[in-house]
Amino acid sequence: MKALLKIEWIQIWRNWPIFIMAIGLPVMFFLLISASMGTNTPTNQQIIQEYLFKMTAFSMSSFALFSFPVMLKEDRSNHYLLYIEHSPLKIGQYYLAKFIRILIYFLLSIVVTFLVGIFLRGVRFSLTSVLLSGGFLLLSSLVYLAFGGLIAQISDNQKMSMVSNITFLGLAIIGGAWWPIEVFPKWLQTIAKITPTYQVNQVVIQIARKATLAKLSLLILLFYVIITTVMVLLIHRKREVV
Numbered sequence: 001m002k003a004l005l006k007i008e009w010i011q012i013w014r015n016w017p018i019f020i021m022a023i024g025l026p027v028m029f030f031l032l033i034s035a036s037m038g039t040n041t042p043t044n045q046q047i048i049q050e051y052l053f054k055m056t057a058f059s060m061s062s063f064a065l066f067s068f069p070v071m072l073k074e075d076r077s078n079h080y081l082l083y084i085e086h087s088p089l090k091i092g093q094y095y096l097a098k099f100i101r102i103l104i105y106f107l108l109s110i111v112v113t114f115l116v117g118i119f120l121r122g123v124r125f126s127l128t129s130v131l132l133s134g135g136f137l138l139l140s141s142l143v144y145l146a147f148g149g150l151i152a153q154i155s156d157n158q159k160m161s162m163v164s165n166i167t168f169l170g171l172a173i174i175g176g177a178w179w180p181i182e183v184f185p186k187w188l189q190t191i192a193k194i195t196p197t198y199q200v201n202q203v204v205i206q207i208a209r210k211a212t213l214a215k216l217s218l219l220i221l222l223f224y225v226i227i228t229t230v231m232v233l234l235i236h237r238k239r240e241v242v
Contacts, residue, residue: 001089001093001096001097004089004093004094004097005097005100008097008098008100008101009101011071011101015067018066018067019105019108021062022059022062022063022066022067022105022109023059023108023109023112023113025059025062026055026056026058026059026062026109026113027055027059027112027113027116029055029058029178030051030052030055030113030116030117030121031116031120031121033051034048034051034052034117034121045123045124046208046209048117048121048123049117049123049124049125049208050201050205050208052113052114052117052121052123053133053137053201053204053205053208054176054177054178054201055113055177056109056110056113056114056137057137057140057141057177057197057200057201057204058172058177059109059113060105060106060109060110060137060141060144061141061144061168061171061172061197062168063102063105063106063109064102064141064144064145064147064148065144065147065148065151065164065167065168065171066148066164066168067102067105068098068102068145068148068149068152069148069149069151069152069154069160069164071098071101072098072149072152073152073157073160081094099145102145103138106137106138106141107138110134110137110138114130114134129207129208132207132211133204133207133208136203136204136207137200137204140199140200140203140204140217140218140221141200142221142225143196143199143200143221143224143225143228144196144200146224146225146228146229146232147167147196147224147228149228149229149232150228150231150232150235151163151164151167153232153235153236171195171196171197172197174188174191174192174195174197175192175195175196175197175198175200175201176192176197176198176201177197177201181193181198194220196220196221196224199214199217199218199220199221199224200217200221202214202217203217203218203221
């Protein structure tokens with residue numbers, strides 16, 4: 001297991017440009033949008049804080065919907081996964097190492113984006129708020145990882161890339177990551193409210209606003225994770241049979 005983790009650590013350093021882009025782009029959006037707003041009123045402070053959460057989740061979805069499927073696909077293409085399957089290592093250890101790698105990406109997204117908000121935009125957090133918001137961002141974003149695992153089942157590289165892009169941008173736009181869903185037509189607002197992006201944002205924003213859990217949002221996210229994971233397992237089993 002240590003050897004697998006060492007390999008993943010090496011891969012993190014080798015792919016640093018992807019890391020910079022996945023965090024840098026959301027941070028840039030946050031700085032641009034927040035620059036047009038003052039932080040001298042409680043209302044503006046709250047809006048900027050909520051947008052910070054959205055951009056953090058946006059960054060994490062990039063790792064889950066792009067980096068995760070690509071790394072799994074590459075391991076199949078270069079027969080690394082086949083090597084693992086025929087080695088004394090358990091396949092579960094391989095997936096655990098991948099999960100830990102993505103978890104590191106997620107944690108860095110939270111830390112970097114939060115620090116930018118605190119030091120460059122004066123966003124105020126209590127320690128409790130930081131821990132709760134970061135923790136539930138981490139927990140809620142597992143839904144993106146489940147979608148990334150499903151995307152990774154696409155055999156054609158071009159199709160996989162296309163689906164990743166459509167899913168990533170579609171969830172960000174419709175789910176309200178870039179602007180409030182209130183600007184959408186009523187029918188599109190209805191669709192937006194069932195997207196995982198919207199539900200992830202609701203979980204963290206409600207914690208920040210009211211220090212309470214958005215239980216319905218968590219249940220919807222859990223439903224997405226279960227359904228998507230079942231689909232991944234069924235597709236994987238079917239591929240093994242063939």
